[in-house]
Amino acid sequence: MATNILMPALSPTMEEGKLARWLVKEGQTVKSGDILAEIETDKATMEFEAVDEGRIGKILVPEGTEGVKVNAPIATLVAEGEAADTSVDIPAAMKNIKDAVKAEAPKGDAAKETVKTETLKAEPKKEAVPAATSDGKRIFASPLARRIAAGKGIDLAALSGSGPRGRIVKADVENAKPGAKAAPAAAVAAAGTAGLGVAPLPDAKMFYKAGEYEEIPHDSMRKAIAKRLTSAKALIPHYYLTIDCNLTALMATREALNAAAPKGKDKVPAYKLSVNDFVVKASAMALIKHPDVNASWSETAILRHKHADVGIAVAIPSGLITPIVFAAESKGLAAISNEVKELAIKAKDKKLKPQEYEGGGFSVSNLGMFGIKSFTSIINPPQSCIIAVGAGEERAIVVNGKIEVATMMTVTMSCDHRVVDGATGAKFLQTFKQFIEEPASMLL
Amino acid sequence: MSDSFDVIVVGGGPGGYVCAIRAAQLGLKTAVVERDRLGGICLNWGCIPTKALLRSSEIWHLMHRLNEFGFSADNFKFDIEKIVARSRAVSQQLSNGVGFLMKKHKITVIAGEAKLAGKGRLSVSKDGKATEYAAKNIVLATGARARTLPGLEPDGKLIWTYREAMVPPSFPKSLLVVGSGAIGIEFASFYRTLGADVTVVEVLDRVLPVEDEEISAFAAKAFAKQGMKLKVGTTVTELKKGADNVTATLKAKDGKTEQVTVDRVILAMGIVGNVENIGLEAAGIKVDRTHVVAGKYGETGVDGVWAIGDLVGAPWLAHKAMHEGVIVAEKIAGVKGVHPLNTSNVPGCTYCWPQVASVGLTEAKAKETGRKIKVGRFPFIGNGKAIALGEAEGLVKTVFDAETGELLGAHMIGAEVTELIQGYVVAKTGELTDQELSHTIFPHPTLSEMMHEAVLAADNAALHI
Numbered sequence: 001m002a003t004n005i006l007m008p009a010l011s012p013t014m015e016e017g018k019l020a021r022w023l024v025k026e027g028q029t030v031k032s033g034d035i036l037a038e039i040e041t042d043k044a045t046m047e048f049e050a051v052d053e054g055r056i057g058k059i060l061v062p063e064g065t066e067g068v069k070v071n072a073p074i075a076t077l078v079a080e081g082e083a084a085d086t087s088v089d090i091p092a093a094m095k096n097i098k099d100a101v102k103a104e105a106p107k108g109d110a111a112k113e114t115v116k117t118e119t120l121k122a123e124p125k126k127e128a129v130p131a132a133t134s135d136g137k138r139i140f141a142s143p144l145a146r147r148i149a150a151g152k153g154i155d156l157a158a159l160s161g162s163g164p165r166g167r168i169v170k171a172d173v174e175n176a177k178p179g180a181k182a183a184p185a186a187a188v189a190a191a192g193t194a195g196l197g198v199a200p201l202p203d204a205k206m207f208y209k210a211g212e213y214e215e216i217p218h219d220s221m222r223k224a225i226a227k228r229l230t231s232a233k234a235l236i237p238h239y240y241l242t243i244d245c246n247l248t249a250l251m252a253t254r255e256a257l258n259a260a261a262p263k264g265k266d267k268v269p270a271y272k273l274s275v276n277d278f279v280v281k282a283s284a285m286a287l288i289k290h291p292d293v294n295a296s297w298s299e300t301a302i303l304r305h306k307h308a309d310v311g312i313a314v315a316i317p318s319g320l321i322t323p324i325v326f327a328a329e330s331k332g333l334a335a336i337s338n339e340v341k342e343l344a345i346k347a348k349d350k351k352l353k354p355q356e357y358e359g360g361g362f363s364v365s366n367l368g369m370f371g372i373k374s375f376t377s378i379i380n381p382p383q384s385c386i387i388a389v390g391a392g393e394e395r396a397i398v399v400n401g402k403i404e405v406a407t408m409m410t411v412t413m414s415c416d417h418r419v420v421d422g423a424t425g426a427k428f429l430q431t432f433k434q435f436i437e438e439p440a441s442m443l444l
Numbered sequence: 445m446s447d448s449f450d451v452i453v454v455g456g457g458p459g460g461y462v463c464a465i466r467a468a469q470l471g472l473k474t475a476v477v478e479r480d481r482l483g484g485i486c487l488n489w490g491c492i493p494t495k496a497l498l499r500s501s502e503i504w505h506l507m508h509r510l511n512e513f514g515f516s517a518d519n520f521k522f523d524i525e526k527i528v529a530r531s532r533a534v535s536q537q538l539s540n541g542v543g544f545l546m547k548k549h550k551i552t553v554i555a556g557e558a559k560l561a562g563k564g565r566l567s568v569s570k571d572g573k574a575t576e577y578a579a580k581n582i583v584l585a586t587g588a589r590a591r592t593l594p595g596l597e598p599d600g601k602l603i604w605t606y607r608e609a610m611v612p613p614s615f616p617k618s619l620l621v622v623g624s625g626a627i628g629i630e631f632a633s634f635y636r637t638l639g640a641d642v643t644v645v646e647v648l649d650r651v652l653p654v655e656d657e658e659i660s661a662f663a664a665k666a667f668a669k670q671g672m673k674l675k676v677g678t679t680v681t682e683l684k685k686g687a688d689n690v691t692a693t694l695k696a697k698d699g700k701t702e703q704v705t706v707d708r709v710i711l712a713m714g715i716v717g718n719v720e721n722i723g724l725e726a727a728g729i730k731v732d733r734t735h736v737v738a739g740k741y742g743e744t745g746v747d748g749v750w751a752i753g754d755l756v757g758a759p760w761l762a763h764k765a766m767h768e769g770v771i772v773a774e775k776i777a778g779v780k781g782v783h784p785l786n787t788s789n790v791p792g793c794t795y796c797w798p799q800v801a802s803v804g805l806t807e808a809k810a811k812e813t814g815r816k817i818k819v820g821r822f823p824f825i826g827n828g829k830a831i832a833l834g835e836a837e838g839l840v841k842t843v844f845d846a847e848t849g850e851l852l853g854a855h856m857i858g859a860e861v862t863e864l865i866q867g868y869v870v871a872k873t874g875e876l877t878d879q880e881l882s883h884t885i886f887p888h889p890t891l892s893e894m895m896h897e898a899v900l901a902a903d904n905a906a907l908h909i
Contacts, residue, residue: 170875
């Protein structure tokens with residue numbers, strides 16, 4: 001009896017696909033494992049293998065046809081000696097699709113290599129979520145949780161279950177963000193299944209004996225840092241630019257300004273400028289000069305900000321937070337200095353309001369006080385650049401062929417390449433350097 | 445102070461005694477306070493004795509069908525006194541059984557009425573004498589009683605609640621049942637099957653109003669065929685007592701009134717929680733419309749005081765109370781991974797004829813959630829075992845989420861469905877989808893095959909219809 005060869009579901013979300021190419025002809029004998037056709041989805045082109053042997057009876061869907069629904073008959077398979085147009089038994093045909101298909105990454109993708117996917121069933125009703133992690137560990141999840149996860153593109157291996165003995169249940173999946181969608185799209189899309197997604201890191205607890213460490217449960221700030229920075233680093237294409245700034249003039253200006261600070265009744269000076277205050281001011285001035293750096297990526301457009309809202313990374317005992325000096329370009333050094341101090345106190349007291357740390361157009365992270373010479377920061381979304389400021393220290397530099405001593409500071413800017421291209425970022429840093437090296441030019 | 449315990453449970457009903465057993469199993473020093481009889485309403489005046497009565501009426505029904513099965517007999521009668529006596533004996537046996545279980549688990553049973561008496565203290569009064577006990581945890585499980593409305597008050601003689609209806613001194617020739625929930629319909633079914641002229645009044649627009657509409661309609665048809673008079677969308681405005689009868693004024697939705705005169709009236713208009721005289725107010729425990737407001741693990745908001753069962757939220761069912769009892773006991777003992785009760789996985793059973801059983805969302809409620817659903821139906825007439833039993837009247841219905849295959853609800857009417865529903869409850873609790881249920885092999889020939897068919901039917905793949 002003839003059986004139908006059905007359009008396979010090559011990914012959990014696939015509903016239809018293009019029958020790109022037939023690799024067999026009517027009347028051709030095929031055996032298990034032979035490639036029958038190439039099927040194209042929005043994510044990948046995959047080879048479709050025969051599981052049973054027989055002879056291709058009729059090709060029902062010509063190659064090049066788009067929008068072929070999953071499970072639609074695309075050809076018939078007949079036994080040797082059987083007429084090509086023998087009637088077809090659909091349920092039997094469902095079993096006739098090879099479990100495994102080969103997936104090929106879309107063209108131009110980094111992950112361009114042929115990969116074997118997890119078991120995929122052509123029958124869409126079958127579960128498409130792997131029953132095991134890539135290292136073969138069985139995942140305990142309820143059938144419903146598996147179905148919902150498959151529908152939402154969630155990798156079960158990344159979840160922890162709240163059901164009996166840690167079983168993943170519906171509530172766990174419903175509460176999960178569709179992580180596989182947010183994860184590096186290329187790798188996941190290429191695989192067409194969660195099987196090849198980003199492998200979760202093993203739990204550190206696996207490596208250490210209980211009792212040999214102290215367990216500090218995550219508080220909400222630790223969780224937020226972990227989540228936010230993981231996605232920022234994973235999803236934003238970072239690159240880094242490093243520049244050295246000569247602080248000689250800045251140090252002199254700072255000393256002069258601080259000495260001139262009027263003193264209140266309690267003999268406390270009205271301000272005490274730090275090098276970082278100059279850095280914030282110089283960043284703000286440079287951002288206004290380079291609006292293409294003072295920008296954010298959104299799905300449909302680049303958002304250019306009209307003010308220079310500069311975030312300052314503040315370390316607090318439980319983690320860190322980045323309060324923002326809004327419209328820093330319009331504020332004087334003393335105002336910036338005092339505002340930063342207030343924000344830092346509020347941050348340490350955990351009294352910052354969301355509107356004081358959300359948004360912003362740029363960030364400054366300074367580890368100079370710890371003697372760090374240079375480092376790189378992770379971009380603080382939705383911003384697109386952050387500068388990592390090292391210590392101001394005396395270094396030997398070469399000026400006109402002679403070695404001189406100068407106070408130098410190394411600044412490394414992390415840029416979101418989607419928004420800021422290399423030369424754009426470099427020009428910004430040039431301006432920034434100018435402002436730092438000649439603070440008076442900020443008055444222009 | 446007389447004695448101190450880790451846990452004292454107030455109320456020895458199904459929620460309370462189960463909570464006490466679980467607490468004792470977990471090594472807690474436990475006591476139960478009961479003012480009447482162990483087993484509560486369920487064992488003494490509810491679930492169990494009514495099942496005994498309904499068994500008698502079922503046999504009576506079968507006796508009238510003896511011919512059909514190849515027997516002949518005539519001149520058979522029933523003796524209501526003996527039927528009631530058997531029902532009471534069943535209750536007695538089980539109540540004794542609970543006493544035995546208490547002993548086995550070394551649970552102290554304290555007779556009397558309890559009242560919260562400050563933090564960690566409980567005062568129990570018996571015959572005017574109060575004794576104080578100390579308890580680290582107090583679990584309130586005082587249950588509920590029949591709701592009465594102004595003008596619709598029971599007198600225990602002509603106007604009954606479930607309590608009198610269970611022990612009729614004589615068999616009433618005619619009966620008005622007010623309320624068509626599980627309690628009302630079970631009594632209506634019992635009395636009608638034994639030959640009483642039964643009228644059921646329901647204020648909502650259908651009988652068994654919490655059930656799926658299709659099941660309600662099926663039940664209404666079956667009841668009407670048995671000669672039960674059903675008046676839906678109708679209220680009772682007045683009950684006028686005569687010497688040995690009651691004249692009720694019924695008012696339909698359209699304003700039309702009519703009067704019916706019956707021997708007895710059974711009030712089954714729902715329940716109210718037993719929240720009085722247990723010191724809730726002084727303790728600062730919130731009460732909302734006669735029920736204690738409790739958290740998902742039975743917390744009352746007052747440290748060391750918990751509440752379970754009919755005293756707290758719906759559904760007001762013994763098995764829900766028992767489950768809550770276990771949850772609270774485990775919470776108290778610090779058991780890890782205790783899960784709150786999921787009300788959508790609590791089955792409901794009504795032991796009328798035909799029986800009704802359900803779990804989860806009705807078709808209408810499932811639609812209201814806005815998701816795409818698929819519904820499977822399978823009638824008893826397509827099932828070999830049902831026909832062999834002579835019980836070909838019934839329906840099994842499943843409601844699935846069309847996208848995820850989640851079993852949202854299952855609704856059944858027909859012989860023995862109360863014994864069948866657990867299959868769907870297991871499936872729901874284990875989060876099986878339509879696929880696992882389709883792949884499950886059900887034994888043949890059984891009524892349970894209909895459950896399989898009703899799953900297949902949701903995909904238009906039922907085999908025997």
